[in-house]
Amino acid sequence: MSRLEFEGLNVWFGDGPDRVDAVKGATFEVPSGASFGLVGESGSGKSTILRALVGLARHWSGRMAVAEAPVTGFKRSKAFYKDVQMVFQDPYASLHPRQTVDAVLAETLKLHGIGDVENRIEQLLLDVGLGPKFRFRYPHQLSGGQRQRVAIARALAPEPSVILLDEPTSALDVSVQAEVLNLLVDLRKAHQLTYLMVSHDLAVVGHMCERIAVMQAGEIVEIMSVEDMREMKAAHPYTRQLLQASLGYVGEEMHGGA
Template identity: 75%
Template sequence: MSHISIDNLSVWFDINEGRVDAVKNVSLRVNQGESFGLVGESGSGKSTILRAIVGLTPTWSGAMAVAGEELGRKRNRAFYKKVQMVFQDPYASLHPRQSVDQVLGETLKLHGAGDVDERIEKLLADVGLGPAFRFRYPHQLSGGQRQRVAIARALAPEPEILLLDEPTSALDVSVQAEILNLLSDLRHEHNLTYVMVSHDLAVVSHMCEKIAVMQLGEIVEVMTVEEMREMKPKHPYSRHLLESSLGYKRRTG
Protein backbone atom coordinates (compact mmCIF):
# COMPACT_ATOMS: atom_id res chain seq x y z
CA MET A 1 0.00 0.00 0.00
CA SER A 2 1.24 3.49 -0.86
CA HIS A 3 2.05 5.73 2.09
CA ILE A 4 0.69 8.69 0.13
CA SER A 5 -1.72 8.31 -2.77
CA ILE A 6 -3.15 11.15 -4.83
CA ASP A 7 -5.69 10.67 -7.60
CA ASN A 8 -6.85 13.35 -10.06
CA LEU A 9 -6.00 16.20 -7.68
CA SER A 10 -6.93 19.65 -8.97
CA VAL A 11 -6.37 22.82 -6.95
CA TRP A 12 -7.61 26.26 -7.95
CA PHE A 13 -7.75 29.76 -6.55
CA ASP A 14 -10.51 32.29 -7.07
CA ILE A 15 -9.14 35.79 -7.62
CA ASN A 16 -10.63 39.02 -8.91
CA GLU A 17 -9.76 38.21 -12.51
CA GLY A 18 -11.34 34.76 -12.22
CA ARG A 19 -10.21 31.24 -11.44
CA VAL A 20 -6.55 30.19 -11.55
CA ASP A 21 -5.89 26.46 -11.91
CA ALA A 22 -2.70 25.75 -9.96
CA VAL A 23 -2.77 21.93 -10.10
CA LYS A 24 -4.54 19.93 -12.80
CA ASN A 25 -5.52 16.25 -12.46
CA VAL A 26 -2.34 15.14 -10.68
CA SER A 27 -1.97 11.50 -9.62
CA LEU A 28 1.02 10.04 -7.80
CA ARG A 29 2.08 7.33 -5.35
CA VAL A 30 4.75 7.55 -2.65
CA ASN A 31 5.80 4.33 -0.92
CA GLN A 32 6.65 4.05 2.76
CA GLY A 33 10.25 5.04 3.46
CA GLU A 34 10.67 6.56 0.00
CA SER A 35 11.97 10.03 -0.76
CA PHE A 36 9.94 11.45 -3.65
CA GLY A 37 10.86 14.69 -5.42
CA LEU A 38 8.63 17.24 -7.17
CA VAL A 39 10.57 19.39 -9.62
CA GLY A 40 9.70 22.08 -12.13
CA GLU A 41 9.93 25.78 -12.70
CA SER A 42 8.39 28.36 -10.38
CA GLY A 43 4.60 28.36 -10.61
CA SER A 44 4.38 24.76 -11.80
CA GLY A 45 2.25 23.71 -8.80
CA LYS A 46 4.85 21.81 -6.77
CA SER A 47 4.35 23.54 -3.42
CA THR A 48 0.58 23.67 -3.93
CA ILE A 49 0.47 19.87 -3.83
CA LEU A 50 2.19 19.85 -0.42
CA ARG A 51 -0.18 22.53 0.85
CA ALA A 52 -3.16 20.51 -0.36
CA ILE A 53 -1.95 17.43 1.55
CA VAL A 54 -1.69 19.37 4.83
CA GLY A 55 -5.02 21.13 4.35
CA LEU A 56 -3.83 24.64 3.48
CA THR A 57 -5.74 24.86 0.19
CA PRO A 58 -9.53 25.07 0.63
CA THR A 59 -10.52 24.63 -3.02
CA TRP A 60 -9.57 21.27 -4.46
CA SER A 61 -11.08 18.18 -6.01
CA GLY A 62 -9.92 14.60 -6.42
CA ALA A 63 -8.83 12.10 -3.79
CA MET A 64 -5.91 12.03 -1.35
CA ALA A 65 -5.00 9.35 1.19
CA VAL A 66 -2.24 9.04 3.78
CA ALA A 67 -1.41 5.62 5.25
CA GLY A 68 -4.62 4.27 3.75
CA GLU A 69 -6.88 6.94 5.26
CA GLU A 70 -8.83 9.19 2.90
CA LEU A 71 -8.34 12.92 3.52
CA GLY A 72 -11.40 15.13 3.76
CA ARG A 73 -11.69 18.90 3.96
CA LYS A 74 -10.24 19.20 7.46
CA ARG A 75 -7.18 17.71 9.14
CA ASN A 76 -7.37 16.54 12.76
CA ARG A 77 -4.62 16.26 15.37
CA ALA A 78 -4.07 12.59 14.51
CA PHE A 79 -3.18 13.65 10.95
CA TYR A 80 -0.58 16.15 12.17
CA LYS A 81 0.99 13.51 14.38
CA LYS A 82 1.53 11.54 11.18
CA VAL A 83 2.39 14.31 8.69
CA GLN A 84 4.52 17.41 9.26
CA MET A 85 5.83 20.08 6.89
CA VAL A 86 9.13 22.00 6.79
CA PHE A 87 8.76 25.31 5.01
CA GLN A 88 11.15 27.15 2.73
CA ASP A 89 11.97 30.20 4.83
CA PRO A 90 13.36 29.54 8.33
CA TYR A 91 13.22 33.30 9.01
CA ALA A 92 9.44 33.36 8.59
CA SER A 93 8.48 29.96 10.01
CA LEU A 94 9.60 30.63 13.62
CA HIS A 95 7.84 33.10 15.92
CA PRO A 96 10.34 35.91 16.64
CA ARG A 97 9.23 36.25 20.28
CA GLN A 98 9.37 32.57 21.15
CA SER A 99 12.55 30.89 22.34
CA VAL A 100 13.57 27.51 20.95
CA ASP A 101 12.37 26.02 24.23
CA GLN A 102 8.92 27.57 23.75
CA VAL A 103 8.68 26.54 20.09
CA LEU A 104 9.46 22.89 20.83
CA GLY A 105 7.71 22.75 24.20
CA GLU A 106 4.40 24.07 22.85
CA THR A 107 4.48 21.63 19.95
CA LEU A 108 5.16 18.67 22.26
CA LYS A 109 2.39 19.69 24.66
CA LEU A 110 -0.05 20.21 21.78
CA HIS A 111 0.49 16.60 20.74
CA GLY A 112 0.21 15.26 24.29
CA ALA A 113 3.84 14.34 24.81
CA GLY A 114 5.21 13.65 28.28
CA ASP A 115 8.76 14.22 29.56
CA VAL A 116 8.90 17.52 27.69
CA ASP A 117 12.32 18.53 29.03
CA GLU A 118 13.93 15.26 27.96
CA ARG A 119 12.19 15.35 24.59
CA ILE A 120 13.39 18.90 23.87
CA GLU A 121 16.98 17.93 24.62
CA LYS A 122 16.66 14.83 22.42
CA LEU A 123 15.14 16.82 19.55
CA LEU A 124 17.95 19.39 19.70
CA ALA A 125 20.53 16.61 19.72
CA ASP A 126 18.82 14.91 16.76
CA VAL A 127 19.19 18.05 14.62
CA GLY A 128 22.76 18.78 15.69
CA LEU A 129 22.09 21.58 18.19
CA GLY A 130 23.36 21.34 21.75
CA PRO A 131 21.58 22.39 24.96
CA ALA A 132 23.12 25.88 24.66
CA PHE A 133 20.59 26.66 21.92
CA ARG A 134 17.52 25.79 23.98
CA PHE A 135 16.79 29.26 25.36
CA ARG A 136 17.89 31.30 22.36
CA TYR A 137 15.51 33.32 20.21
CA PRO A 138 15.36 33.20 16.40
CA HIS A 139 17.30 36.48 16.02
CA GLN A 140 20.18 34.84 17.89
CA LEU A 141 20.37 31.98 15.36
CA SER A 142 21.85 31.70 11.88
CA GLY A 143 19.66 30.65 8.96
CA GLY A 144 20.92 27.08 9.15
CA GLN A 145 20.31 26.92 12.89
CA ARG A 146 16.78 28.25 12.44
CA GLN A 147 16.06 25.57 9.86
CA ARG A 148 17.40 22.92 12.26
CA VAL A 149 14.94 24.20 14.88
CA ALA A 150 12.12 24.06 12.29
CA ILE A 151 13.08 20.46 11.51
CA ALA A 152 13.14 19.63 15.24
CA ARG A 153 9.65 21.12 15.57
CA ALA A 154 8.46 18.94 12.68
CA LEU A 155 9.96 15.86 14.35
CA ALA A 156 8.36 16.61 17.74
CA PRO A 157 5.09 14.67 17.11
CA GLU A 158 7.17 11.71 15.83
CA PRO A 159 5.61 11.80 12.34
CA GLU A 160 5.84 9.17 9.63
CA ILE A 161 5.94 11.67 6.75
CA LEU A 162 7.80 14.95 6.24
CA LEU A 163 6.79 17.32 3.44
CA LEU A 164 9.81 19.46 2.54
CA ASP A 165 9.10 22.67 0.65
CA GLU A 166 12.45 23.90 -0.75
CA PRO A 167 14.03 23.38 2.70
CA THR A 168 17.46 24.73 1.73
CA SER A 169 16.76 27.35 -0.95
CA ALA A 170 16.78 30.28 1.51
CA LEU A 171 20.12 29.23 3.02
CA ASP A 172 23.71 30.05 2.13
CA VAL A 173 25.28 27.52 -0.22
CA SER A 174 27.80 26.56 2.47
CA VAL A 175 24.94 25.54 4.81
CA GLN A 176 22.70 23.78 2.28
CA ALA A 177 24.74 20.55 2.19
CA GLU A 178 24.72 20.33 6.00
CA ILE A 179 20.92 20.53 6.14
CA LEU A 180 20.49 18.04 3.29
CA ASN A 181 22.83 15.56 4.99
CA LEU A 182 20.93 16.03 8.25
CA LEU A 183 17.60 15.33 6.51
CA SER A 184 19.07 12.26 4.85
CA ASP A 185 20.35 10.92 8.19
CA LEU A 186 17.04 11.62 9.95
CA ARG A 187 15.09 9.82 7.26
CA HIS A 188 17.06 6.62 7.82
CA GLU A 189 17.16 6.93 11.63
CA HIS A 190 13.40 7.47 11.95
CA ASN A 191 12.22 5.51 8.88
CA LEU A 192 10.57 8.62 7.46
CA THR A 193 8.84 9.12 4.13
CA TYR A 194 9.75 12.36 2.34
CA VAL A 195 8.06 14.39 -0.35
CA MET A 196 10.48 17.14 -1.36
CA VAL A 197 9.79 20.15 -3.55
CA SER A 198 12.83 21.70 -5.20
CA HIS A 199 13.83 23.60 -8.32
CA ASP A 200 17.41 22.36 -7.82
CA LEU A 201 17.95 19.05 -9.62
CA ALA A 202 21.24 18.46 -7.78
CA VAL A 203 19.35 18.57 -4.46
CA VAL A 204 16.72 16.15 -5.72
CA SER A 205 19.39 13.83 -7.10
CA HIS A 206 21.06 13.74 -3.67
CA MET A 207 17.85 13.23 -1.67
CA CYS A 208 15.32 11.29 -3.74
CA GLU A 209 14.81 7.92 -5.44
CA LYS A 210 11.95 9.01 -7.66
CA ILE A 211 11.08 12.35 -9.28
CA ALA A 212 7.89 13.81 -10.75
CA VAL A 213 8.42 16.61 -13.28
CA MET A 214 5.73 19.31 -13.23
CA GLN A 215 4.84 21.84 -15.90
CA LEU A 216 1.96 24.32 -15.68
CA GLY A 217 0.19 22.42 -12.91
CA GLU A 218 0.52 18.96 -14.46
CA ILE A 219 2.89 16.04 -13.94
CA VAL A 220 4.43 15.38 -17.34
CA GLU A 221 6.70 12.52 -16.27
CA VAL A 222 7.74 10.38 -13.32
CA MET A 223 11.23 8.90 -13.44
CA THR A 224 13.81 7.34 -11.17
CA VAL A 225 16.84 9.32 -10.07
CA GLU A 226 18.97 6.89 -12.09
CA GLU A 227 17.05 7.80 -15.25
CA MET A 228 17.56 11.46 -14.46
CA ARG A 229 21.30 11.05 -13.91
CA GLU A 230 21.64 9.06 -17.12
CA MET A 231 19.73 11.73 -19.07
CA LYS A 232 16.94 9.37 -20.09
CA PRO A 233 13.78 11.46 -19.81
CA LYS A 234 10.86 10.65 -22.10
CA HIS A 235 9.15 14.06 -22.13
CA PRO A 236 10.68 17.04 -23.97
CA TYR A 237 10.11 19.36 -21.01
CA SER A 238 11.95 16.98 -18.67
CA ARG A 239 14.87 16.96 -21.10
CA HIS A 240 14.81 20.75 -21.24
CA LEU A 241 14.96 20.94 -17.43
CA LEU A 242 17.86 18.52 -17.26
CA GLU A 243 19.86 20.12 -20.02
CA SER A 244 19.40 23.61 -18.60
CA SER A 245 20.50 22.51 -15.13
CA LEU A 246 24.23 23.07 -14.65
CA GLY A 247 26.08 19.82 -14.17
CA TYR A 248 23.49 17.64 -15.92
CA LYS A 249 24.70 18.03 -19.48
CA ARG A 250 25.96 14.80 -20.95
CA ARG A 251 29.73 14.58 -20.76
CA THR A 252 31.62 14.35 -24.01
CA GLY A 253 35.11 13.04 -24.70
Protein backbone atom coordinates in the same frame (compact mmCIF):
# COMPACT_ATOMS: atom_id res chain seq x y z
CA MET B 1 2.07 -0.24 0.85
CA SER B 2 1.73 3.32 -0.31
CA ARG B 3 2.09 5.97 2.34
CA LEU B 4 0.76 8.88 0.31
CA GLU B 5 -1.61 8.70 -2.65
CA PHE B 6 -2.71 11.46 -4.98
CA GLU B 7 -5.21 10.69 -7.70
CA GLY B 8 -6.50 13.25 -10.18
CA LEU B 9 -5.75 16.06 -7.74
CA ASN B 10 -6.93 19.50 -8.82
CA VAL B 11 -6.23 22.56 -6.68
CA TRP B 12 -7.44 26.04 -7.49
CA PHE B 13 -7.54 29.50 -5.98
CA GLY B 14 -10.29 32.06 -6.40
CA ASP B 15 -13.63 31.72 -8.14
CA GLY B 16 -15.29 32.55 -11.42
CA PRO B 17 -13.14 34.59 -13.81
CA ASP B 18 -10.38 34.96 -11.19
CA ARG B 19 -10.00 31.22 -10.79
CA VAL B 20 -6.43 30.03 -11.08
CA ASP B 21 -5.84 26.32 -11.50
CA ALA B 22 -2.63 25.67 -9.62
CA VAL B 23 -2.63 21.88 -9.91
CA LYS B 24 -4.34 19.94 -12.66
CA GLY B 25 -4.95 16.20 -12.40
CA ALA B 26 -1.84 15.23 -10.44
CA THR B 27 -1.57 11.48 -9.88
CA PHE B 28 1.28 9.77 -8.06
CA GLU B 29 1.99 7.74 -4.98
CA VAL B 30 4.79 7.58 -2.46
CA PRO B 31 5.57 4.16 -0.95
CA SER B 32 6.26 3.81 2.74
CA GLY B 33 9.80 4.81 3.59
CA ALA B 34 10.47 6.29 0.17
CA SER B 35 11.66 9.74 -0.73
CA PHE B 36 9.78 11.35 -3.59
CA GLY B 37 10.67 14.62 -5.28
CA LEU B 38 8.50 17.18 -7.03
CA VAL B 39 10.44 19.49 -9.32
CA GLY B 40 9.41 22.40 -11.44
CA GLU B 41 9.82 26.13 -11.76
CA SER B 42 8.05 28.74 -9.68
CA GLY B 43 4.32 28.68 -10.25
CA SER B 44 4.30 25.08 -11.45
CA GLY B 45 2.10 24.05 -8.52
CA LYS B 46 4.57 21.79 -6.76
CA SER B 47 4.27 23.44 -3.33
CA THR B 48 0.50 23.68 -3.72
CA ILE B 49 0.24 19.89 -3.66
CA LEU B 50 1.87 19.83 -0.21
CA ARG B 51 -0.33 22.67 1.01
CA ALA B 52 -3.48 20.93 -0.20
CA LEU B 53 -2.51 17.75 1.63
CA VAL B 54 -2.05 19.49 4.98
CA GLY B 55 -5.15 21.65 4.56
CA LEU B 56 -3.50 25.00 3.83
CA ALA B 57 -5.05 25.14 0.34
CA ARG B 58 -8.80 24.87 0.70
CA HIS B 59 -10.19 24.24 -2.76
CA TRP B 60 -9.37 20.90 -4.26
CA SER B 61 -10.93 17.89 -5.90
CA GLY B 62 -9.74 14.38 -6.61
CA ARG B 63 -8.41 11.95 -4.07
CA MET B 64 -5.66 12.26 -1.48
CA ALA B 65 -4.92 9.50 1.01
CA VAL B 66 -2.43 8.97 3.82
CA ALA B 67 -1.83 5.29 4.60
CA GLU B 68 -4.94 4.32 2.61
CA ALA B 69 -7.12 6.69 4.66
CA PRO B 70 -8.56 9.39 2.41
CA VAL B 71 -8.54 13.01 3.62
CA THR B 72 -11.51 15.29 3.09
CA GLY B 73 -12.11 19.03 3.03
CA PHE B 74 -9.46 21.23 4.61
CA LYS B 75 -9.81 20.28 8.29
CA ARG B 76 -7.38 17.64 9.46
CA SER B 77 -7.48 15.63 12.67
CA LYS B 78 -4.84 15.79 15.39
CA ALA B 79 -3.89 12.26 14.43
CA PHE B 80 -3.19 13.47 10.90
CA TYR B 81 -0.86 16.22 12.11
CA LYS B 82 0.88 13.79 14.42
CA ASP B 83 1.61 11.61 11.40
CA VAL B 84 2.31 14.20 8.67
CA GLN B 85 4.57 17.17 9.28
CA MET B 86 6.00 19.90 7.08
CA VAL B 87 9.21 21.94 6.87
CA PHE B 88 8.82 25.29 5.16
CA GLN B 89 11.03 27.00 2.63
CA ASP B 90 12.12 30.09 4.42
CA PRO B 91 13.51 29.53 7.92
CA TYR B 92 13.44 33.30 8.44
CA ALA B 93 9.64 33.26 8.09
CA SER B 94 8.69 29.96 9.65
CA LEU B 95 9.70 30.69 13.24
CA HIS B 96 7.74 33.08 15.44
CA PRO B 97 10.01 36.12 16.01
CA ARG B 98 9.05 36.46 19.70
CA GLN B 99 9.41 32.81 20.71
CA THR B 100 12.54 31.06 21.89
CA VAL B 101 13.51 27.68 20.48
CA ASP B 102 12.39 26.23 23.79
CA ALA B 103 8.94 27.82 23.54
CA VAL B 104 8.44 26.60 19.97
CA LEU B 105 9.28 23.00 20.80
CA ALA B 106 7.50 22.96 24.16
CA GLU B 107 4.27 24.19 22.59
CA THR B 108 4.47 21.63 19.79
CA LEU B 109 4.99 18.80 22.27
CA LYS B 110 2.15 20.05 24.43
CA LEU B 111 -0.24 20.29 21.48
CA HIS B 112 0.43 16.67 20.65
CA GLY B 113 -0.01 15.61 24.24
CA ILE B 114 3.55 14.40 24.63
CA GLY B 115 4.88 14.47 28.18
CA ASP B 116 8.43 14.62 29.53
CA VAL B 117 8.91 17.92 27.73
CA GLU B 118 12.31 18.79 29.25
CA ASN B 119 14.08 15.64 28.12
CA ARG B 120 12.30 15.53 24.79
CA ILE B 121 13.44 19.05 23.90
CA GLU B 122 17.04 18.23 24.78
CA GLN B 123 16.84 15.08 22.68
CA LEU B 124 15.25 16.87 19.70
CA LEU B 125 17.96 19.52 19.73
CA LEU B 126 20.62 16.83 19.79
CA ASP B 127 18.87 14.96 16.96
CA VAL B 128 19.09 17.98 14.67
CA GLY B 129 22.66 18.74 15.63
CA LEU B 130 22.03 21.74 17.88
CA GLY B 131 23.42 21.63 21.38
CA PRO B 132 21.46 22.53 24.51
CA LYS B 133 23.01 26.00 24.41
CA PHE B 134 20.65 26.92 21.58
CA ARG B 135 17.59 26.08 23.62
CA PHE B 136 16.75 29.53 24.95
CA ARG B 137 17.70 31.60 21.94
CA TYR B 138 15.35 33.72 19.89
CA PRO B 139 15.26 33.25 16.11
CA HIS B 140 17.22 36.46 15.54
CA GLN B 141 20.09 34.97 17.52
CA LEU B 142 20.32 32.04 15.08
CA SER B 143 21.79 31.71 11.59
CA GLY B 144 19.66 30.54 8.67
CA GLY B 145 20.92 26.98 8.91
CA GLN B 146 20.33 26.85 12.66
CA ARG B 147 16.80 28.15 12.18
CA GLN B 148 16.07 25.48 9.62
CA ARG B 149 17.35 22.89 12.09
CA VAL B 150 14.90 24.22 14.67
CA ALA B 151 12.10 23.98 12.08
CA ILE B 152 13.14 20.38 11.42
CA ALA B 153 13.15 19.66 15.15
CA ARG B 154 9.63 21.07 15.35
CA ALA B 155 8.53 18.79 12.52
CA LEU B 156 10.14 15.80 14.25
CA ALA B 157 8.63 16.54 17.65
CA PRO B 158 5.35 14.62 17.22
CA GLU B 159 7.31 11.65 15.80
CA PRO B 160 5.62 11.66 12.40
CA SER B 161 6.12 9.04 9.72
CA VAL B 162 5.81 11.48 6.82
CA ILE B 163 7.63 14.78 6.42
CA LEU B 164 6.79 17.19 3.62
CA LEU B 165 9.79 19.29 2.66
CA ASP B 166 9.00 22.53 0.83
CA GLU B 167 12.30 23.71 -0.67
CA PRO B 168 14.01 23.25 2.70
CA THR B 169 17.40 24.56 1.57
CA SER B 170 16.70 27.11 -1.15
CA ALA B 171 17.11 30.03 1.26
CA LEU B 172 20.44 28.75 2.59
CA ASP B 173 24.07 29.04 1.53
CA VAL B 174 25.50 26.03 -0.29
CA SER B 175 27.74 24.92 2.57
CA VAL B 176 24.79 25.12 4.97
CA GLN B 177 22.61 23.37 2.42
CA ALA B 178 25.01 20.43 2.49
CA GLU B 179 24.74 20.22 6.29
CA VAL B 180 20.94 20.37 6.26
CA LEU B 181 20.62 17.82 3.43
CA ASN B 182 22.95 15.44 5.28
CA LEU B 183 20.87 15.89 8.40
CA LEU B 184 17.68 15.09 6.50
CA VAL B 185 19.24 11.95 5.02
CA ASP B 186 20.39 10.82 8.47
CA LEU B 187 17.04 11.50 10.10
CA ARG B 188 15.20 9.58 7.44
CA LYS B 189 17.39 6.58 8.09
CA ALA B 190 17.16 6.84 11.87
CA HIS B 191 13.39 7.34 12.06
CA GLN B 192 12.24 5.43 8.94
CA LEU B 193 10.62 8.56 7.54
CA THR B 194 8.82 9.02 4.26
CA TYR B 195 9.76 12.24 2.46
CA LEU B 196 7.83 14.20 -0.11
CA MET B 197 10.18 16.95 -1.19
CA VAL B 198 9.60 19.97 -3.38
CA SER B 199 12.50 21.73 -5.04
CA HIS B 200 13.44 23.70 -8.12
CA ASP B 201 16.97 22.32 -7.91
CA LEU B 202 17.34 19.04 -9.77
CA ALA B 203 20.69 18.32 -8.16
CA VAL B 204 19.19 18.58 -4.67
CA VAL B 205 16.26 16.36 -5.54
CA GLY B 206 18.64 13.96 -7.27
CA HIS B 207 20.64 13.73 -4.07
CA MET B 208 17.67 13.25 -1.77
CA CYS B 209 15.06 11.23 -3.67
CA GLU B 210 14.56 7.94 -5.46
CA ARG B 211 11.76 9.02 -7.75
CA ILE B 212 10.81 12.41 -9.06
CA ALA B 213 7.82 13.99 -10.75
CA VAL B 214 8.44 16.92 -13.07
CA MET B 215 5.76 19.58 -13.03
CA GLN B 216 4.99 22.28 -15.55
CA ALA B 217 2.11 24.75 -15.31
CA GLY B 218 0.22 22.66 -12.75
CA GLU B 219 0.58 19.33 -14.53
CA ILE B 220 2.90 16.44 -13.91
CA VAL B 221 4.60 15.94 -17.25
CA GLU B 222 6.82 13.05 -16.29
CA ILE B 223 7.54 10.67 -13.42
CA MET B 224 10.90 8.97 -13.50
CA SER B 225 13.52 7.35 -11.34
CA VAL B 226 16.55 9.35 -10.31
CA GLU B 227 18.83 6.89 -12.12
CA ASP B 228 17.04 7.67 -15.37
CA MET B 229 17.33 11.35 -14.67
CA ARG B 230 21.07 11.08 -14.07
CA GLU B 231 21.47 9.29 -17.37
CA MET B 232 19.44 12.01 -19.04
CA LYS B 233 16.79 9.52 -20.08
CA ALA B 234 14.02 12.05 -20.03
CA ALA B 235 11.07 11.47 -22.33
CA HIS B 236 9.44 14.88 -22.10
CA PRO B 237 11.11 17.87 -23.79
CA TYR B 238 10.47 20.09 -20.75
CA THR B 239 12.35 17.67 -18.49
CA ARG B 240 15.24 17.69 -20.92
CA GLN B 241 15.23 21.47 -20.95
CA LEU B 242 15.34 21.56 -17.13
CA LEU B 243 18.16 19.04 -17.06
CA GLN B 244 20.13 21.06 -19.59
CA ALA B 245 19.66 24.23 -17.58
CA SER B 246 20.61 22.57 -14.31
CA LEU B 247 23.97 21.55 -15.74
CA GLY B 248 24.81 25.20 -15.69
CA TYR B 249 24.95 28.25 -17.88
CA VAL B 250 25.60 27.13 -21.42
CA GLY B 251 28.13 29.47 -22.89
CA GLU B 252 28.24 28.08 -26.43
CA GLU B 253 24.61 28.78 -27.07
CA MET B 254 25.21 32.41 -26.31
CA HIS B 255 27.74 32.91 -29.05
CA GLY B 256 25.05 32.06 -31.53
CA GLY B 257 23.01 34.93 -30.10
CA ALA B 258 19.81 34.69 -28.12
